[in-house]
Amino acid sequence: MTSLLSACFANEVNVFSSRHYESDIKLYKKFTDQTGIKVNVISGKDEALQKRILEEGKYSKADLYITSDAGNIVTFDNKGMFQNSMSPIVEKLVPSNFRGNNWVSITKRARILFYSPDRVTRDDLNNLSYEDLANSKWQGRIVIRQSNNIYNQSLVASLIFNNGKEETSKWAKGVVNNMSRAPKGNDRAQILAVAAGEADIAIANTYYYALMLSGNKGAEQKLAAKKVLPFFPNQNNRGTHMNISGGGILKYAPNKDNAIKLIEFLLTKEAQQHLINNTFEYSIIDGVEPHELIKNMGLDFKQDLETDIASYGKNQSDALEIMLNAKWK
Amino acid sequence: MGNKINFWFISSLLISALVAIPIITVLGSFFEPISDYYNILKKTFLIDYLTNSLFLLIGVLFITFVIGVGCAYLVSFYIFPAVNFFKWALILSFAVPAYIYAYSLTAFFENYGTVFAILNNLFGEGNYNAYIPKFDGLLGAIIAISFSLFGYVYVLTRASFHYQSQNLVELGKNLGFSKKRSFFNIILPSARPAIVAGLSLVAMETLSDFGSVSYFGVSTLTTGIYSAWISFDDLTLANRLSSYLLIFIIGLFILENLSRKKAQFHTSSKGGHRTKTLIKLNGYKSFLAFIFCFTIFLISFLFPVTQMLYWTIIFPQHLENLDVFKLFLNTINLVIISSFFLIILAFISNYGNRVSKSKLLQILNTISISGYAIPGIILAVAFITFISWMDSNIINYFEMGSIKSFFIGSTLGLVLVYFIRFYSLANNGIKSGYAKINYSIDEGAYLLGYSKFKTFKNIHVPYLKNSIFLVSILLTIEIIKELPITLILRPFNFETFATKAYLFASQDLLEAAAAPSLILIIIASFFILITSRYILKE
Numbered sequence: 001m002t003s004l005l006s007a008c009f010a011n012e013v014n015v016f017s018s019r020h021y022e023s024d025i026k027l028y029k030k031f032t033d034q035t036g037i038k039v040n041v042i043s044g045k046d047e048a049l050q051k052r053i054l055e056e057g058k059y060s061k062a063d064l065y066i067t068s069d070a071g072n073i074v075t076f077d078n079k080g081m082f083q084n085s086m087s088p089i090v091e092k093l094v095p096s097n098f099r100g101n102n103w104v105s106i107t108k109r110a111r112i113l114f115y116s117p118d119r120v121t122r123d124d125l126n127n128l129s130y131e132d133l134a135n136s137k138w139q140g141r142i143v144i145r146q147s148n149n150i151y152n153q154s155l156v157a158s159l160i161f162n163n164g165k166e167e168t169s170k171w172a173k174g175v176v177n178n179m180s181r182a183p184k185g186n187d188r189a190q191i192l193a194v195a196a197g198e199a200d201i202a203i204a205n206t207y208y209y210a211l212m213l214s215g216n217k218g219a220e221q222k223l224a225a226k227k228v229l230p231f232f233p234n235q236n237n238r239g240t241h242m243n244i245s246g247g248g249i250l251k252y253a254p255n256k257d258n259a260i261k262l263i264e265f266l267l268t269k270e271a272q273q274h275l276i277n278n279t280f281e282y283s284i285i286d287g288v289e290p291h292e293l294i295k296n297m298g299l300d301f302k303q304d305l306e307t308d309i310a311s312y313g314k315n316q317s318d319a320l321e322i323m324l325n326a327k328w329k
Numbered sequence: 330m331g332n333k334i335n336f337w338f339i340s341s342l343l344i345s346a347l348v349a350i351p352i353i354t355v356l357g358s359f360f361e362p363i364s365d366y367y368n369i370l371k372k373t374f375l376i377d378y379l380t381n382s383l384f385l386l387i388g389v390l391f392i393t394f395v396i397g398v399g400c401a402y403l404v405s406f407y408i409f410p411a412v413n414f415f416k417w418a419l420i421l422s423f424a425v426p427a428y429i430y431a432y433s434l435t436a437f438f439e440n441y442g443t444v445f446a447i448l449n450n451l452f453g454e455g456n457y458n459a460y461i462p463k464f465d466g467l468l469g470a471i472i473a474i475s476f477s478l479f480g481y482v483y484v485l486t487r488a489s490f491h492y493q494s495q496n497l498v499e500l501g502k503n504l505g506f507s508k509k510r511s512f513f514n515i516i517l518p519s520a521r522p523a524i525v526a527g528l529s530l531v532a533m534e535t536l537s538d539f540g541s542v543s544y545f546g547v548s549t550l551t552t553g554i555y556s557a558w559i560s561f562d563d564l565t566l567a568n569r570l571s572s573y574l575l576i577f578i579i580g581l582f583i584l585e586n587l588s589r590k591k592a593q594f595h596t597s598s599k600g601g602h603r604t605k606t607l608i609k610l611n612g613y614k615s616f617l618a619f620i621f622c623f624t625i626f627l628i629s630f631l632f633p634v635t636q637m638l639y640w641t642i643i644f645p646q647h648l649e650n651l652d653v654f655k656l657f658l659n660t661i662n663l664v665i666i667s668s669f670f671l672i673i674l675a676f677i678s679n680y681g682n683r684v685s686k687s688k689l690l691q692i693l694n695t696i697s698i699s700g701y702a703i704p705g706i707i708l709a710v711a712f713i714t715f716i717s718w719m720d721s722n723i724i725n726y727f728e729m730g731s732i733k734s735f736f737i738g739s740t741l742g743l744v745l746v747y748f749i750r751f752y753s754l755a756n757n758g759i760k761s762g763y764a765k766i767n768y769s770i771d772e773g774a775y776l777l778g779y780s781k782f783k784t785f786k787n788i789h790v791p792y793l794k795n796s797i798f799l800v801s802i803l804l805t806i807e808i809i810k811e812l813p814i815t816l817i818l819r820p821f822n823f824e825t826f827a828t829k830a831y832l833f834a835s836q837d838l839l840e841a842a843a844a845p846s847l848i849l850i851i852i853a854s855f856f857i858l859i860t861s862r863y864i865l866k867e
Binding site: 014019020021022040041042043044045047048051052055056057059061145146148182183184185186187188189192193195196197198208217218219220221223224324329 | 446459644647706713716720734816832838
């Protein structure tokens with residue numbers, strides 16, 4: 001009975017999230033302190049969360065779905081599961097290429113190369129792009145995770161957007177040929193493989209490296225990270241592949257207004273600072289200082305702002321098909 | 330007694346209907362067109378899925394058989410140093426779920442992992458990574474699953490050895506058999522139903538494992554079903570893959586039933602139950618027995634616990650952030666409600682089977698244990714699909730509002746799906762207990778004028794006390810460790826130690842996963858210990 005009453009009068013917002021950082025939870029608490037709106041969270045893996053929202057349909061209590069990777073958000077948007085998530089504040093703060101009508105980015109990350117300075121020369125790196133990784137000169141030297149990983153799917157989707165399906169198919173076969181081992185482990189494991197000498201170049205997201213360098217994962221991880229250097233590819237053309245964490249308000253959200261308030265809160269300077277200090281991502285709004293370790297990686301690199309990040313969602317199944325056909329595990 | 334429609338029939342029917350829900354849901358959508366994804370998969374990795382599942386199964390069955398039966402044999406027939414300690418200590422491996430074992434294995438052996446840290450601190454800086462063996466991929470999954478599951482074989486085989494009458498041991502002696510020959514020709518065959526039951530549990534758990542194979546990136550039928558269904562919305566493909574999986578499982582069922590039938594080992598009522606005389610091992614034999622058991626204990630329990638403890642100590646902030654009390658309450662709440670219903674209903678169904686001896690009931694009984702064969706992750710999704718279907722086709726028709734919020738994201742839904750998943754565990758435990766009560770005891774009771782209920786209450790229940798305890802620890806531990814169902818169906822702001830550990834690990838925060846993992850292991854160990862004392866007293 002009490003739960004029924006509270007369901008009718010509650011000042012709350014229900015969040016489905018695939019980001020499981022303790023720092024996110026602390027941020028939600030701050031939001032509750034400021035607004036009196038209680039944040040209820042279910043965290044889980046994207047596929048399972050999405051399936052549940054879809055099956056619950058119009059009876060779903062979910063207001064806001066927060067996830068990593070534009071591919072996840074856009075595919076879900078294409079299923080018609082979001083509603084307009086914009087407000088004047090959101091539109092003012094977030095650059096237009098990092099939002100759709102129904103979803104908005106909260107933080108940014110880049111998927112870049114990490115190389116061994118002992119085995120890869122400045123010359124090798126000169127003007128290096130993602131496209132060049134299919135070149136046979138890298139045979140047996142590249143590590144990257146499996147094809148079922150969404151970050152890879154989005155990267156390949158962006159290549160399809162820029163180079164077409166056929167070119168990208170050839171590219172994927174070349175990369176599979178150049179792998180030093182069958183794909184396994186997460187992004188950090190790829191960086192560790194380069195540090196340990198199993199490969200010369202790893203493809204991984206920026207924040208993994210910063211997290212290792214921070215020492216939060218122990219002295220050995222820091223030691224390993226120091227053996228590799230970051231490299232931002234495609235600097236002489238469209239720029240480095242960017243991805244986002246973000247969210248959208250769900251179609252049947254019972255607490256839409258509160259969900260907008262939460263999004264706006266996440267885009268405040270204070271919240272952005274908190275997010276990027278803890279997760280080592282890039283802020284989506286202007287005027288927020290990145291973490292020292294991220295600054296050290298270099299901030300003056302060219303970001304790919306040409307590729308429509310909505311294409312990560314649209315080309316997702318093509319990307320997976322291409323990778324599977326190339327026998328990318 | 331015949332096929333009368335009575336209380337037993339109705340209750341068995343209801344239980345099997347509940348458990349059949351996911352199967353019907355899976356099969357219900359079998360006529361949809363095949364997608365492109367299936368054709369791509371067929372060309373590329375379908376064979377990998379099948380061979381990976383098969384190698385995983387063979388590897389795990391082999392290892393669990395050798396160490397499960399090996400340990401059970403040693404502690405049941407011999408005296409050697411610390412044998413009484415090993416008797417219960419080996420059960421502690423139950424406390425470590427395969428996915429947590431997988432985290433430990435990775436943390437310990439990975440590049441720049443714990444082994445590297447140890448070598449680095451002992452011998453100074455160097456590139457030790459190349460010399461550290463890597464236990465990941467299929468090999469990692471086989472090891473993680475084997476060491477977390479061999480307890481099934483150990484516990485059931487040991488119980489069977491425990492009740493093996495002295496006569497069997499003496500028979501070997503009288504025939505002039507060597508110890509080895511006695512073992513292979515008498516002891517092992519007489520324990521076969523228990524061993525096969527243990528192995529079939531191991532096999533089903535292995536095939537439905539999701540946590541550790543997905544962590545190691547091994548594509549099996551289960552991960553294939555998951556991605557076909559959940560990522561590609563391709564029910565047809567999911568069903569096709571599910572049917573391959575079901576073929577494996579049905580094979581196991583048949584195997585188990587055949588071997589049970591072949592070996593009708595009721596404890597003989599004649600000749601009494603004499604305590605076995607244990608053989609004292611001396612010299613190197615005693616040392617080898619000790620080393621064998623100790624190594625298994627070390628690898629299965631001490632190793633993951635130490636790794637998790639080490640991390641919890643060097644990263645104390647993650648423990649401080651954990652709301653241990655709330656997680657504990659959530660977990661225990663689920664355990665108590667679910668175990669209660671599972672055991673009561675398993676009793677009703679088995680008793681019904683026994684008194685009515687109906688073929689139809691036996692078939693229903695077989696259906697009702699099939700939930701165990703279906704991966705938890707598929708069960709959870711099938712349950713949601715079924716509730717949605719009910720909601721839009723039946724409930725809406727009568728304009729009764731929605732039932733979804735009662736079943737999805739509620740404790741009720743969680744308990745129902747746990748019920749489907751773990752009913753076979755409860756049922757098999759009670760069933761094997763019943764198998765040991767000779768029918769002549771029931772007949773004797775009826776002759777003395779006992780009613781069926783009185784027979785049940787005064788004879789079966791006390792006789793089965795041991796089974797009930799065994800079943801309740803198995804259930805408690807399973808529920809504490811359960812991951813995919815809880816993950817998908819849990820209410821808002823509801824976490825267990827298992828979901829907390831998994832979510833951290835999936836975010837590559839293994840060091841944060843250590844604290845909830847360690848607490849999970851400690852709680853599970855506690856339950857194992859209190860019950861194991863009881864078992865050992867018997």
